[in-house]
Amino acid sequence: MIVIASEGTKFMDVVFKMVGTGSSDSDTMFNTGAAIVSASGAFLIDCGFTIKSALNTCGIGFDNISGIFISHVHGDHVFGLERVGYEYLFRLQRKVPLYLKREIYDELWHQTLKGSMGRIGEGDATLEDFFDVRFIEQNQFSFEGVNYEVFEVAHTPGKPCYGICINKKILYTADTLAIPDIVKQYDYDFCFHDVSLHEGNPVHANLSSLLDYPDNVKQKILLMSYGDDWLSFEGVVTEHFMGFAKQGMSIEL
Numbered sequence: 001m002i003v004i005a006s007e008g009t010k011f012m013d014v015v016f017k018m019v020g021t022g023s024s025d026s027d028t029m030f031n032t033g034a035a036i037v038s039a040s041g042a043f044l045i046d047c048g049f050t051i052k053s054a055l056n057t058c059g060i061g062f063d064n065i066s067g068i069f070i071s072h073v074h075g076d077h078v079f080g081l082e083r084v085g086y087e088y089l090f091r092l093q094r095k096v097p098l099y100l101k102r103e104i105y106d107e108l109w110h111q112t113l114k115g116s117m118g119r120i121g122e123g124d125a126t127l128e129d130f131f132d133v134r135f136i137e138q139n140q141f142s143f144e145g146v147n148y149e150v151f152e153v154a155h156t157p158g159k160p161c162y163g164i165c166i167n168k169k170i171l172y173t174a175d176t177l178a179i180p181d182i183v184k185q186y187d188y189d190f191c192f193h194d195v196s197l198h199e200g201n202p203v204h205a206n207l208s209s210l211l212d213y214p215d216n217v218k219q220k221i222l223l224m225s226y227g228d229d230w231l232s233f234e235g236v237v238t239e240h241f242m243g244f245a246k247q248g249m250s251i252e253l
């Protein structure tokens with residue numbers, strides 16, 4: 001069931017929760033990302049530059065991260081790792097498990113984070129000094145009793161990006177163009193799907209391309225990663241899809 005989490009939500013059950021739903025240029029919403037929240041903390045799906053405010057706003061709390069999965073290397077999905085890395089190393093003094101595909105390791109560390117994090121007071125630092133890095137093999141892993149299946153999607157050409165299926169209940173596409181074969185292939189009750197509400201975007205799923213999905217798929221889709229003018233599209237979206245994903249929206253796993 002979908003429940004809109006209130007501030008007093010207890011972490012007794014395991015729930016999937018949207019942490020942010022905005023596009024990279026949104027000025028009114030947090031970066032698109034989610035968390036699997038349990039008694040032991042929040043396992044993040046992506047970690048963009050708004051992560052600290054987003055976690056504190058949606059009732060999870062920045063200090064309660066139990067693990068992180070990274071879909072791909074764009075700022076609105078990974079720049080929050082700098083904040084998590086530094087605060088967890090020096091203030092909270094623990095390493096967060098960081099799940100990623102080997103294919104994005106060099107891009108994430110050597111081409112992105114190293115310039116900011118590669119040198120600390122103690123000397124040279126590596127990604128492993130900040131995080132418990134765990135490579136995803138065979139496109140699947142389990143973390144604290146929740147099963148994750150990983151699949152490649154179609155975002156920026158030549159740049160790997162991965163979606164994730166959680167407990168065969170939630171399909172989370174990350175940033176992608178339309179992926180009709182994948183949305184038909186997996187078992188799930190809800191699909192959180194990337195969208196560009198305006199036509200002509202070469203790396204995000206244009207709304208018209210999602211309208212071509214089968215009706216039984218569209219009825220399970222909650223759109224995410226949308227822009228600040230989303231209200232102008234509410235009519236067409238609610239007519240064809242389950243609706244817009246919103247920050248704090250939660251689903252029991």
Ligand SMILES: [Zn+2]
Pocket residue numbers: 072074155175
């Ligand atoms: Zn992206």
